Amino acid sequence: MSTIGTGYDLSASQFSPDGRVFQIDYASKAVEKSGTVIGIRGKDAVVLAVEKIITSKLYEPDAGGRIFTIEKNIGMAVAGLVADGNFVADIARQEAANYRQQFEQAIPLKHLCHRVAGYVHAYTLYSAVRPFGLSIILASWDEVEGPQLYKIEPSGSSFGYFACASGKAKQLAKTEMEKLKMDMRTDELVESAGEIIYKVHDELKDKDFRFEMGLVGRVTGGLHLINPSELTEKARKAGDAANKDEDSDNETH
Amino acid sequence: MLNNYNSLAQPMWQNGPAPGEFYNFTGGQTPVQQLPRELTTMGPYGTKHSTASSTTGTSVLGIRYDSGVMLAADTLVSYGSMARYQNIERVFKVNKNILLGGSGDFADIQSIKRNIDQKMIEDQCCDDNIEMKPKSLASWMTRVLYNRRSRMNPLYIDVVVGGVDNEGTPYLANVDLRGRSYEDYVVATGFARHLAVPLVREKKPKDRDFTAVEASELIRTCMEVLYYRDTRNISQYTVGVCSVNGCGVEGPFQVNENWTFAETIKGY
Numbered sequence: 001m002s003t004i005g006t007g008y009d010l011s012a013s014q015f016s017p018d019g020r021v022f023q024i025d026y027a028s029k030a031v032e033k034s035g036t037v038i039g040i041r042g043k044d045a046v047v048l049a050v051e052k053i054i055t056s057k058l059y060e061p062d063a064g065g066r067i068f069t070i071e072k073n074i075g076m077a078v079a080g081l082v083a084d085g086n087f088v089a090d091i092a093r094q095e096a097a098n099y100r101q102q103f104e105q106a107i108p109l110k111h112l113c114h115r116v117a118g119y120v121h122a123y124t125l126y127s128a129v130r131p132f133g134l135s136i137i138l139a140s141w142d143e144v145e146g147p148q149l150y151k152i153e154p155s156g157s158s159f160g161y162f163a164c165a166s167g168k169a170k171q172l173a174k175t176e177m178e179k180l181k182m183d184m185r186t187d188e189l190v191e192s193a194g195e196i197i198y199k200v201h202d203e204l205k206d207k208d209f210r211f212e213m214g215l216v217g218r219v220t221g222g223l224h225l226i227n228p229s230e231l232t233e234k235a236r237k238a239g240d241a242a243n244k245d246e247d248s249d250n251e252t253h
Numbered sequence: 254m255l256n257n258y259n260s261l262a263q264p265m266w267q268n269g270p271a272p273g274e275f276y277n278f279t280g281g282q283t284p285v286q287q288l289p290r291e292l293t294t295m296g297p298y299g300t301k302h303s304t305a306s307s308t309t310g311t312s313v314l315g316i317r318y319d320s321g322v323m324l325a326a327d328t329l330v331s332y333g334s335m336a337r338y339q340n341i342e343r344v345f346k347v348n349k350n351i352l353l354g355g356s357g358d359f360a361d362i363q364s365i366k367r368n369i370d371q372k373m374i375e376d377q378c379c380d381d382n383i384e385m386k387p388k389s390l391a392s393w394m395t396r397v398l399y400n401r402r403s404r405m406n407p408l409y410i411d412v413v414v415g416g417v418d419n420e421g422t423p424y425l426a427n428v429d430l431r432g433r434s435y436e437d438y439v440v441a442t443g444f445a446r447h448l449a450v451p452l453v454r455e456k457k458p459k460d461r462d463f464t465a466v467e468a469s470e471l472i473r474t475c476m477e478v479l480y481y482r483d484t485r486n487i488s489q490y491t492v493g494v495c496s497v498n499g500c501g502v503e504g505p506f507q508v509n510e511n512w513t514f515a516e517t518i519k520g521y
Binding site: 068069070071096100 | 367370371374375377378380
């Protein structure tokens with residue numbers, strides 16, 4: 001960020017003269033520092049995948065997860081501040097529970113996305129609060145609507161996607177995902193997710209990482225599952241294999 | 254997790270005198286009620302609670318066998334003595350370990366069922382592959398129902414909770430509208446408590462549990478007897494089966510009707 005926000009970066013409730021709210025830009029910075037998170041829509045499933053950077057060997061393997069289950073068939077992955085993520089996950093769950101209480105059915109993802117985006121946006125309006133340092137990816141699948149994928153930015157704006165990415169290697173991941181075909185089968189989908197996360201991981205800057213994924217689709221019986229053992233293993237293998245291929249390519253050159 | 258959704262847990266005693274003060278009788282300047290009216294003990298002009306149910310389901314019968322439980326209930330929801338809704342399931346699958354059979358006020362059943370379903374979703378959100386076990390749900394039910402009766406505003410329900418735990422040990426219990434509960438190899442609510450329980454106890458071998466075949470045969474005969482002898486029964490029923498092999502509701506089944514004996518009955 002070249003502009004120096006002198007005087008205009010202290011509060012989320014004030015614009016700078018060139019039309020920015022610096023607190024939102026800073027929140028985006030927090031997202032850019034985070035490990036890469038992607039979401040891809042397939043034919044009968046949506047996959048969420050996370051490059052969870054391991055900052056210390058002393059953590060348990062599943063510590064600091066960035067994928068959450070919000071409803072039976074709704075998953076959420078976040079890039080940015082994990083603590084903010086936990087909080088927003090809880091808000092989203094309350095939103096889903098409230099919808100279910102009123103209408104006796106799961107909340108449509110479009111609706112949930114709208115509500116959470118509204119919540120995130122409200123945190124960009126007041127001087128007493130700071131925006132969430134989060135990019136939130138929401139995924140769901142059901143028989144009627146099929147696969148759905150949305151992303152919410154720290155500013156509170158949200159869009160629907162075929163595939164989306166956030167975090168450190170957002171650009172690289174996006175380039176990779178543009179090469180993918182639409183309407184992939186679930187096994188292809190999961191493997192692609194593995195390949196991309198393993199590919200965009202920067203071994204030099206961040207040593208160790210753990211691939212984590214969330215899957216919701218026909219194969220999971222319409223339930224959002226975090227790290228379903230068989231498919232996660234498949235994705236990790238595909239990622240590993242793709243990485244090795246690339247390494248050997250480099251050697252021959 | 255979701256602290257503000259469960260409106261069932263509220264402080265037990267309100268409107269009493271603060272320490273050192275005199276009791277403030279109703280009709281005076283009692284402070285504005287802060288809780289939802291239906292959960293308070295008294296409104297500014299007194300509160301009338303329901304004392305009877307209108308849409309009701311009749312008996313539920315549960316039998317525990319060597320490797321699981323079976324729950325049966327007919328598919329009738331009556332409006333008074335009228336057979337109003339004839340195709341409503343009253344045995345529910347709660348999760349892969351638990352079955353719930355509900356009798357009594359059907360609105361209250363639906364209400365508690367919604368609460369339970371939300372609890373199951375919270376369970377899933379934890380993502381630790383742990384699902385609630387039947388004993389826990391039965392225990393939770395006693396607390397909710399006892400709490401409501403203590404507010405003089407009970408849920409007019411009588412439920413059977415059954416299922417298996419992680420070790421595959423079957424569990425079967427009854428919880429009633431006052432929060433009383435007991436476990437047994439046969440439990441029933443409504444008329445089945447008088448009509449079906451003795452029939453099942455009669456067939457119980459002293460040295461062993463029922464087998465699945467015996468249990469299902471008993472359910473069949475009991476539902477038949479109930480159909481003949483309980484006026485709030487219809488011939489259609491569903492059976493929930495829960496064992497280590499799975500949990501689900503089967504049916505609807507039809508009672509074996511035979512009215513040929515009717516012409517022999519004289520004297521009316």
